[in-house]
Amino acid sequence: MKTTLESLMVQGTTSDAGKSVLVAGLCRVLKRKGISVAPFKPQNMALNSAVTEDGGEIGRAQAVQAQACGLKPTIHMNPVLLKPCSDTGAQVILQGKAITNMEAVGYHDYKLVAMNSVMDSYQRLSDSYDSVVIEGAGSPAEINLRENDIANMGFAEKADIPVIIVADIDRGGVFAHLVGTLALLSESEQNRVKGFVINRFRGDIALLQSGLDWLEERTKKPVLGVLPYLHGFDLEAEDAINDRQVENSDTKLNVVVPVLTRISNHTDFDALRLNPDINFRYVGKGERLTGADLIIIPGTKSVRSDLEYLRTQGWDDDINRHIRLGGKVIGICGGYQILGETINDSFGVEGAPGTSEGLGLLPITTDLTQQKTLSNVGGTLKLFGEEISISGYEIHVGVSEVNATQPITLETGFLDGAISSCNHVFGTYLHGLFDASEIVPLIGRWVGVEEIETVDHVNNNEKAIDRIADAIEDHMDLKKLWPSLF
Template identity: 45%
Template sequence: MAKAIMIQGAGSNVGKSMVVAGLARAYVRRGLTVAPFKPQNMSNNAAVTVDGGEIGRAQALQARAAGLDPVVDMNPVLLKPESDVGAQVILQGQRWGTLKARDYAKVKHQLLGPAVESFRRLSDGRDLVIVEGAGSPAEVNLRKGDIANMGFAEAANVPVVLVGDIDRGGVIAQIVGTQVILPKEDRARICAFAINKFRGDPSLFDDGLQAIVEATGWPSLGVIPWFSDAWRLPAEDVMDIASTRGGRVKIAVPRLSRIANFDDLDPLAAEPDVSVEIIEQGRPLPGDADLILIPGTKSTIADLAFFRAQGWDVDLEAHIRRGGHVLGVCGGYQMLGHEIDDPDGIEGPPARVAGLGHLDIATRMKPEKRLALSQATYMPSGDDVTGYEIHIGETQGRDCENAWLDLDGRREGAAARGGQIKGCYLHGLFSSDGFRRAYLAGIGAPIAATSYEATVETTLDRLADHLEAHLDLDLLWTLASDV
């Protein structure tokens, strides 16, 4: 019979995803079979699963830490924001609907059953399931119909560990205040707490730990020092994407308002010879960039308007005149064409708009979403490329005759100006070391590419070592309950 424990946060972004990934790797190294699970996630950075669906990127990394292929049951409910007030709902890997926040609040209780169903399937044959919450259980205004935190913990009868973030300050109030505000039944589900992101000597917080223990009655699992290598792991939240500077090769990435599947940037940022500069709204695209990479987006037409509102279209034209290179991935690829047509209003109000016009292609949005794990060949060099497709829309045009990827026997992508401007639908392609080296060499920016996948594996091992050294994993195992 499987055991389970749930990691909840005393606030958002306390490091739950990273802790779950580290715990998964640590317990696997102890000889256990482990699976990660998150009942509800909100992210536009999705991963394609081996069973043909999509889940949050963090759960895919956690699956990797556990030595598993990602499957839809690891994240049965995924919310993908399409506007400030609405999101696409993915249920067990497939699109369930698009709802405004107030409408989702009315129906989310219907998704608790499928979430528990996924949890039970995932638990079958495992030693341990590590569940990740979302946000904070202290948001008691969201408790009715909750499926992300205590609502799920109650339905699946899973004990909870509460994690606080000391880097933000006020961590004693985070933990103690959460206990004060929780209903009695939810409070009883918390079996321990831990402190994350401590900078300096953890023993300096011994008195703080004792104060929390005395105020709550909960045992402490320990204080986790700041993990300085966290940036080497794929980020899920766009707010965790940071510019990395110092390399002689400069890549500028405009941060679109609905940026999606930006894991294309992680392998580039990990290269010592590469500077990745995230360009925030209100700032021009830099004139000295070797490459401007336009990333994916959840709402292509809306983000095309956003791109133009920043004046980035003018900056891009100047970059191209100077001989600079351009790469558009997925939504960025669609923007580079001369037209985007969404007659059925799949991504927003029905519209037909002019694109940036740098590729002779046109895109028509269609309701069918393509989800696929793909193997490709970079035709200019013959290097193998591993990636995934996750998009709606069909793109055609003269520049597609200049396809530069052979994707499972199908020509993919488009190019113009002798390859100065390229686009494709394949995400994750820069994770392939040979392609990354060949592509950057092809734009006149050679590097001695590192082994990205090996770096991720090494970092997961270091994260597990970090938690083994600072958390009481034996106590955590005894606190997990049979499910």
């Protein structure tokens, strides 16, 4: 018999207030209590995405939250995903499938249609699980976005869901954030708010108590918890690039990744960034691709325009010089296409139709296609005379014709990737390649560095989820949210 536990929505005073992590932690807490729980985010805007078991595409944060629930991700956990392709437009992905590109003004009106998919997906999850923990987007108090809202209070009101609001005290102004956010909501929305969570607190809680008392008196809402700043905490980011590294003064391998304007799935590099033997560095606008043993060209939502951007930064010259001096280069997905000879967009998939000349470092030619490839894959990689098992996922438009050794054999029997004849350049469509524990030491040997530490990235994610769940259990009054359970 299905047990019903009231669903809950987590909204934030700002982006990056901690909504994604709090939802993951709450999901893990409920799972520990034997509750079948699923995550849900009505609308997500992110270039970090994941491939679901049912062959669709959702925000990467929801895949991590599904992991916290012990579930495989499905398209219904994030029915609307917006992937920006310009400053004013985005690809709209509805229940896992890309339907069109829209400018912001056009999408504002389309949200009335998208709400139908949102409610359909939410109902499916509600019917299948004891509870659903829902993540909002940005802030519910964005006045210009409140009309037709499907991401925050617009959804909460329609689905009749209680809400908690989280704010990041480490940024400063936490009381203004919480009081101001609540004040900008309608009366019915204010009544829906069950309390506040203050995130990332450092120091003695006694010094904060007078502020907490004032906040509760001013708003008539309880502070449900003050979560501590977790030093060294790292969980896959929803969208913002995380450049934090583990501390180690004796690194062995220097890895550099240029930040393209539409860089996608930069979570590919978390396993490298957090390896104590690797000095990992993102390079931004105006900086040089120097001091590297390995340069990795990341994925991008707009491959031809980011190829042009790469050239305007002079990074093509840096890459060529790097190879001449014996350095190695890897391209992932869009980066793989950039390393090739040509990228042809006959259908105008990413903008105006046309053909771009690639960097010419791999003998491949790519035709961008109207159909997106979405798949979770496994297989074997042969590199540097060694063969290991790998897994990953493909999210790309484009089919590449390869005239080179293809080092990856997929379980389906198809081949992937390419290695240059000089053995200095390697490309693949597979995201998540570096997550396998054996791959990073192998890449190190290919580059010429021995004995790189093996890091279990998947297990580290599990530990991070458990860590935030432990903090929630220790520092939040969960009985005020679910009195029948705690």
